[in-house]
Amino acid sequence: MEDFHYNPHISVDCVIFGFDDQKINILLIKRKQSGKNVFALPGDLVQKGEDLDHAASRVLFELTGLQNLYLEQFKAFGSPDRIKDPVDIEWIKSIREHPEERVITIGYNSLVKVDGFEFTPSSFAEEVLWHPIEKPQKLAFDHNDIANTGWFMLREKIKREPMIAFSLLPEKFTLRQLQTLYEAIVGISLDKRNFRKRMLRNNFLVAMEERETGVSHKPAQYFRFDEDTYREDFARDQWFLF
Amino acid sequence: MEDFHYNPHISVDCVIFGFDDQKINILLIKRKQSGKNVFALPGDLVQKGEDLDHAASRVLFELTGLQNLYLEQFKAFGSPDRIKDPVDIEWIKSIREHPEERVITIGYNSLVKVDGFEFTPSSFAEEVLWHPIEKPQKLAFDHNDIANTGWFMLREKIKREPMIAFSLLPEKFTLRQLQTLYEAIVGISLDKRNFRKRMLRNNFLVAMEERETGVSHKPAQYFRFDEDTYREDFARDQWFLF
DNA sequence: GCAAAAGTGTTACTGATACACCCATGG
DNA sequence: CCATGGGTGTATCAGTAACACTTTTGC
Structure with a gap:
């Protein structure tokens, strides 16, 4: 972990949508912690001097190996108490150099064609999986809020710009x-x-x-x-x- | 200036819209610097422990004395070089304790009823004025980008939720x-x-x-x-x- | 030959558009 | 009495919604 590369105040989290010919799924990462499975959205701190969009692209690329995906910022999440679950705090302490710092995260929506790519084993994901967007799943931090907002914003966006829906099809x-x-x-x-x-x-x-x-x-x-x-x-x- | 209250990494900027029965205007603040007028969007750093929405409300309240206005976040602006004009850098140095810090700003749209409020003299605004949204005006920092994006996002939003337009009428x-x-x-x-x-x-x-x-x-x-x-x-x- | 999804037209209805004149008021 | 913007109805057109049967393939 080379934390000196990172700006410890800003992160991005990605809601990555895929369509499996039946339903819409989002990409989750799973980690084991105290013997339990914890699910979260993929994300990372923004690097020093790095653009927000670039940080989101980087997370996507590390996870999927794909570039030039549909990618759009949809909201900033900056509540001072967005990390309050003890399990999450423990996790943060284990990976961050400045765990007490308040972090603002920027939510990004991304659309991928499910056919023809493999998950790339990644530094921050023990396991990666597709999860149906309609099926409830408790996520770490405020990621349920982020994912729900992202899904809502995506649907609003598609109302106005239906073209982007083709990013989900082969x-x-x-x-x-x-x-x-x-x-x-x-x-x-x-x-x-x-x-x-x-x-x-x-x-x-x-x-x-x-x-x-x-x-x-x-x-x-x-x-x-x-x-x-x-x-x-x-x-x-x-x-x-x- | 009591900078220790503030989180030096995050700010909010507000695009405040008003309708004068003819056209849409936005609220700008004007400062004199080196004998020239410099225009900017109202905004401020977020305070430590303060929610983003709260920071935006606070800016609005200090400027207009109004509360419970229509207020919605529309985008985060985090380019590493969003402050590059020498005039802006000079200004930042004169007001910030950590002028070299990279600042991410969150753009907020707000709608006000023009009739029946007076501008409140404010700590950060020498002068406050309504400016027609359609009339070009060079603004400080990346505020042109912020204002243009805000205007675009507002119009998109009103397409989907026309109700909010009534916030602009008496x-x-x-x-x-x-x-x-x-x-x-x-x-x-x-x-x-x-x-x-x-x-x-x-x-x-x-x-x-x-x-x-x-x-x-x-x-x-x-x-x-x-x-x-x-x-x-x-x-x-x-x-x-x- | 049967199961399973692809492919195909017509009718009725609803909402959008185009358009021109009289009315109430202040000066 | 004139200038100004308020207020009103109809006819046409376009797009949406409802609806059932035949076709091609694998097994």
């Missing part, structure tokens, strides 16, 4: 996957025909030659998301009068 | 004021009849007995905003599929 995906994702985010179910109708009039969804294989039903067509077309066509400037 | 207001406010936020102009039609089917707008007086045209009816009715009726859960 490069090629079926309309059923897209609809399931949408339903998982929104929390309601949609009519299949109306959904397809609305989707297919968007030029940014381009049908690929390829179809599903190995499924015991009519194989679905794959689509991909064309970001350039989206940006051209989709000048969302909708305003809602109460 | 208790009683005319539909014309409401429409002008809406147009100032959205940046487009609306058809008067359609606007009134949509507004008047909302139960949360309640017509008062009172009408305008002293105007040289047909006096307009006053309305007020009923927050309880709004919360009951207006379960906004609109989702937009691309």
